[in-house]
Amino acid sequence: MSAHVASRSPRAMAWARRRTAFARFAREFSRSRSGMVGLVFLVVIVALAFLAPVLAPAWMLDVTKVMDSPRFAPPSWEHPLGTDHQGRELWVRMLWGAQVSLLVGFAATAMSMIIGTIVGIAAGHFTGIPGALLMRLIDFFLVLPSLILAIVLSTVLSRGVWTIVIAIGLTSWAGTARVVRAQTLSVESRDYVERSRVLGAGHWHIIVKHLLPAVLPLVLANTTLTVGSAIISESTLAFLGLGDTTLQSWGAVLRNSMDVSAATSGYWWYVLVPGIAIVLVVLAFTLVGRAVETIVNPTLRSR
């Protein structure tokens, strides 16, 4: 056994170790019932979003092509989820909206994770004044509600889907940074990092080779949770009229429904359908995120 292992290169050994770690992770994850439910649901939704152009050709969204379709038709066999104020099928808008909502959710989360990881590691690794300043910055963004800052950013910048992504990404990284910083501090005090430092490793080496691999599992758990809240933020900004008017996200559909006062005029499906879509997807992300968190964060395992 030992001879077999020794004959392989360190790189191959590292990969073998990662493969077993991933297999163990997958095994543990599959044991979490709620996590699996969330994951399966998300896979279906992502597949549907990708298939939107096949299932519902783009002309179905064109207002001029659906002139004979009834407006505000309640759900029926003909119109499964009802129609909107311009006669478009709500299920078609939901499918296309899934693309935008998920894209914004993932893109904003990616940005938020990158900022959060960099700031968090730097705040934990660099001691003294730089670390203290970064900690102050994290606390500041943690306390200040991200929604208000996101509103300000998306109002003063030009309208567009990337503005929304930037506004959400720039304002939602603090929670991740805080978790990453805590983990960095605990890894930093371990012997192998100390050994590496004594052997002359620089900041870059320690950060990339030791700290980053140690914090990534936590970042992964945070990612799934953040996608959910980014989708909520996107829908809120779209609802407030800050979204890209040319793109149809779920929030934009809700915005349309408020513009025609669907809530007080009895068009209940117009309000219910997009909202339930958001709740289910966010809930699925939360379930997956919590399952991942329980596995990668052993202090939570007992709960």
Place this chain on the structure above:
Amino acid sequence: MTNTVPPTEEILLAETGSDKAPRRVSALSYFLSKLGGAAVSMAMVILLGFFAFKILPGDPVAGIARERQLSPEQIAQLRSQMGLDKPLWQQFTDYLVNVFTLNFGESYVYRTPVAELIGDYFWNTILLTGTSAVIAITLGLWLGQKAGWRPGSLFDRITSGMALVLWSVPTFWLALILLMVFGGTLQWFPTGGMTSPDPPTDPLALVLDVAAHMVLPVVTMVAVVYAQYVMVMRASLMEEKSADYLVTARAKGLRDDLVRRRHAVPNALLPAVTLMFLHIGGLIAGAVTVETVFSWPGLGKLTFEAISGPDLPLLQGTFVVFSAVIIATNLIADLIYRRLDPRVRRG
């Protein structure tokens, strides 16, 4: 609203772990350090405001010039009126003076000074968010301690499940649903505004009228945030459950109920209440969409109107005031925490 539920346990640990430094802090230096922290945060808000409102939007005169024909002289005059011809550092000092004298300029939409508008609407928002905060914190503490005492019980599973679902609900959507069901279909509560179109003159009737208008917005805000508070209190009580003093209390022969009420809960309360106050920013931010849906005349509705303008002076004013309220709330929470928890006083 983007504060996530699950990591609160993480933060809770960091929060309670941080006061273990064996250092005695005097009341004055504690007060000064917290005050200093709040001042730094406020300075950052003001800096952020300058960046967001004076630098990011680009040249406002160029925007006006795009919409209607202006001669070069008119452009120059507009620029000097707005102070844009001055160097950047001087614009910044002008801005600082304006912020500190609460001079945010005139609202484009209302044609009145922003400070006056905010002064008129400020207490309405405080009334709404304050009531919601009190109810949400009480409910969160009560449900959280019950759920955390018996983790895994039916009650705990229902409470935690509700918390997860409510956390996934966008605030404005819940507001729309309540508006639809209780305002539209059932017509139990008024759907908008703070008073009836012709408010009653009798003080008691007026209070009742306002209270009726508050029900739906308050229920929305409470429903969205109490779930987070439940999780905080639940985690906090579970931290205390393994403590030795509870074994002692049980060994004395106290009933389970008394062990929880007299021993575990008081100790779990402190970190939980602090964290709730730290998260109160999320509740206050929820005012933007809730006030929009229910036409509640507060800062949130002003913010919404400022967006649709866009009315940058008004938005800047509500941004600074919202941030100041949140920073002040956190400062108060820190100070109360020290009064209540002798461990912090010892450092």
